[in-house]
Amino acid sequence: MSNSNIGLVISLLIIGAGLVWLLIRSLQGKEVERRIIFLFIGLSVSVPLLFNITFSEKATPIVRAVFDKIENLPEGSRILLSFDYGPTMAPEVEPMSDVMIRHVLAKGHKLYLMGLWATGQSLGSAAVERIIKNDFPNMVDGVDYVNIGYKAGNQGVLNVIVTDFRKLYSTDVNGRDLDSLPIFNDIKSLKDMDLLISVGGGFPGVKEWVQFAGDPGNVPTAGGCAAVSAPLLYPYYPSQLLGLLGGIKGAAEYESEFKKRYKQFGDMPEPGVKMMGPQTLAHLVIMAFIVIGNLSFFFAGKGRRK
């Protein structure tokens, strides 16, 4: 334990000293070579990852809104979660779908999984294997949850299933007829859902869910997306979009909120919270580089100024 602490302190010292050295150099007007920047970024991500630095998170209102919605819906409510992302985006948004699946099932709601991205289907199945089969072994596929998978057509899929699921979906991913699944009794369309959640960061994604499903069907819609697309979704909050998990920070906030409420999940993995350590440090390093860049610019002498 103490060993790793020493390692941590030394690594942080190295990063800090390196930055100071670069700072001094920049005061002499010297530019930092690109590879050195790359090296520092690599270090600042690796060190917290290896030594497991985490920070505590407090949920912001926009994240809390999603948590509270799931928390306050009566038990047995129907919640649909769409996997609208691919493997490349997974590190950033998968923690969100993971923790929301846990929350929905822990609260006793019915969970419907689907995907507007082709890759969403297998990611959904993977989530079933990874989370539901492990943490909720008593839940029955087709009764407590179901994965109906992917259909091609982007937002066109939403246009159809907002009036009727069965026009596009006849079976779930395991090839079972929807009508034979108890979870699909009395479900005709998206309008029969109590909450729609889209997790993804590209097209089609949260925006399309709001425009083509939540709005026309008048169903509350929440989202989770990569940090980069979150500002584009703010205009929809809170009237059309009930809440939003933006980037890994949103996931981390949700995870800590969830753990606070559900003590039995105390040792659940927290990819979001865990990722915040490297993010924070790398973030600090990038800001340090911006400062260094400006210093070297100002001290570089008149000749270099434009």
Place this chain on the structure above:
Amino acid sequence: MRQKLIIIMCLLFIPALAAGQESVITADSSLVDTITVVPPAPVTDLIAYDKNNDHGHAIILKWTPSADDGAGKKNVLGYSIHRSLSPNGPFEERGIAAAGDASYNDVGSKERESADYMADHVDYYYKVRTLTADESVYADSEVVGPVQSYGQWFNTDRWMVLIFVIGFMAIMIFMINKARRGAKLFVRRLAGIEAVDEAIGRATEMGKPILYVLGLGTAAEIATIASFTILGRVAKKVAEYQTGLIVPCYDPIVMTVAQETVKASYMDAGRPDSYDEDMVYFVTQSQFAYVAAVNGVMLRELPATNIYMGKFFAESLILAETGALAGSIQIAGTDEIAQIPFFVVACDYTLIGEELYAASAYLGREPVLLGSLKAQDYAKAAVMVIAVIGFITIHFGWDTFVEWFHVAN
């Protein structure tokens, strides 16, 4: 049927609960009433008509709720809608409306195979049944009909879009004609576009090729089509100066079109012999594999200039930074809003949004294309005027004007 009744009862209680404590008690007592068999008053003024602005297969029903709905005997639990092909029945139940409702939308499927299929241009007859807690106690309205569903040939909800389309088309054709007749149209200079010309000159001096990236859009994307036009101009200059050109493509159709475009430019420049089919080639339809390959080209061929025009996504910064690393001059243009910041930060010149579409007109300086730019400017001026009018009308509470601009999906 019992389940249905439970649902209806719940529906009845919702408004009752909302009305407060006192009415809950009355609702309770009304429940007792219903057990004694008293038929409610039927609905009146029932009308049925085709739903407007749709593809058919839907009929709207409207009525005045039963006198006992929320008043009088207060024993109404809801309404069931029944449809038949003849006024005498047999009637088929189509759906249920809650107590207090005065309309129902009977929407059927358009697929013949569907069990829910509802034929157009067929006489239908409707009646509305007022339901009570007791299945056997109800009151039927008079039968209305015949009524037919049918599709419309014009969606009147969308006339605002039509006005804009026609209006814009008219301004554009007018301006283009004006330009063709030789009117001088002033268009200000744009730094990013002049840079394209300079960059080609620079590449010639350095004896290095130009890398042109069309982005990840399909040939159907308008941004890509604008990019084709710019590629055409660039290729023509390249052909004149005898500089190299590299165009790696992400989409096979884009590759096909780009080949046509470049070939045409070489012919225009009078150098069809210098055209080589392999200047424009397909890489792969996988985002990051494409990026990996383009990065490789940048570091190995060291192009003098990289031009990125079209649709870009997360790869924008990877491309632009690698290009900066290779020391190339970089000019970018995209309408993908989320990526503009990265291009602005990492490239020498960036065409922001609309400037990408303007670029093709600038580079050509052809009167027809300049005419369309003018039309765009008039449309923008119209937007500002409309915004001001909207602001004034909102202030004075005259909402009709604003309503016009809400186009239904």
Place this chain on the structure above:
Amino acid sequence: MKRQLPLALVFIFGIFMIIQYFVPHESSEWVFEFLLDWIYIIGIFALALGIWSLIRVSWDKVKYRKENWFYSLVTLFGLFAMIVFGFDYLRNFQTAEGLQNFMFRHFFDYIMIPIQATMFSLLAFFIASAAYRAFRARSLLATLLLVAALIVMLRFNPYFGPISPYLEKTASWLLNVPNLAAKRAIVIGVGLGIVATALKVILGIERAYLGKD
């Protein structure tokens, strides 16, 4: 024939797609759905064209021993191996089972995914180098860029973020108010640019994409 007919086709289909938006009637819906389906199917033929181009360019490099020809051999190897697996040899090649082929899946999971994700992750490095290089107060515009970026970065830093409530509010304001205004202005302009360009295409004014005779 070579040029007039394509232009006529563009005009007819373009105008049809505009008109169908205003016609809710079933017949217009019916044609609309067909047209969209067709585009997807034609795309498959185009893909064959693309693969052909890739093979030809790579093979030329190998044949004429151009620079880095060896790597083109690697491309060809990857391509053919994946196609063979995707059609599951000859054992099972009639069904989409090919996509479930063991090697196909493993090539996807252990070659495509790691490289793809790593390429994407290079952004972490590049965003740092771009920030270092570009965020300098060398002009008013660059300073605005720098200051806005710094405020938002500070806000989302778990250490500095909570320091002052004003920081959060300023950052949120930046992301909500000027952000909304600028994006709306861009979107309106882009919308117009697209409409104008589409119109020019339909009317046959913009025709670079058709090439020359």
Place this chain on the structure above:
Amino acid sequence: MENSKKISIIVFAGVIVLFFVSWISKTSGFQSTGLPFGASVRDGFLITLAAFLTLAIISFLYKDNPYYKFAEHLFVGVSAAYWMCVGFWSTFVGNFIPKVSSTLSGFFEVPYKGFDIFYFVPLILGIMLLMRLSSKVGWVSRWSLAFIVGTTAGLNLIRYMRSDFISQVSNTFVPLLVEWQGTGHFFSNFNLSISGQFVMMLGNWVIFIGVFCGIIYFFFSKEHTGFFGAASKLGIWILMVTFGASFGYTVMGRVSLLVGRLTFLFRDWLGLIN
């Protein structure tokens, strides 16, 4: 020159040795978890390969090198074929075959949906596209291109006119003088010790003027002088602030992608963390 060649041979040998060391140690690692020998050897190889390719791509940051070239070229080939197979099975066999031929449907084991003559049109257009390969009749491929471009141009014209133009214009109709309805907590919490109402209204004004000036910045037929110059200058300021803010906002997310990759290296490959 001689020296660098020597170094690259040494590096190459080192990489090979490391590859095998990793393979062997991963294999024994898998075996100790109870996996049969064959599967352990295979999984050991695959994990090592994935790690090698990951490192090869990262090495690009130092400079272009043979390992990056190898990974890049392999990736291009594999991904091109991947999308072709997916396209073939899902679109061609999934959507097309069932509507044109019962024999082929039977062959590919997909349910036959009845003959539909209209599906011959894309077949013909597709074949026309392939005619490109011939220099004599290559021009017929333009018909297919014209079909695609025309259809989508019409589609896009309407789509952008409605959603990007008209609805954005209608969104600019905000109350500037009357009571604010609120766009969410970000804003309604805003209270710089002055009346919140005032700040909200200020926000609305900024949006309104911002859109106005932004549009003026995109005016092409007026020189940026005088009033137009001032307004377009304000417009570009607002654009720049927005770009800066968006960039700053993204930084966090991009780092997480790297975390994902390094987690793979440290956990799945090296086993340094759990």
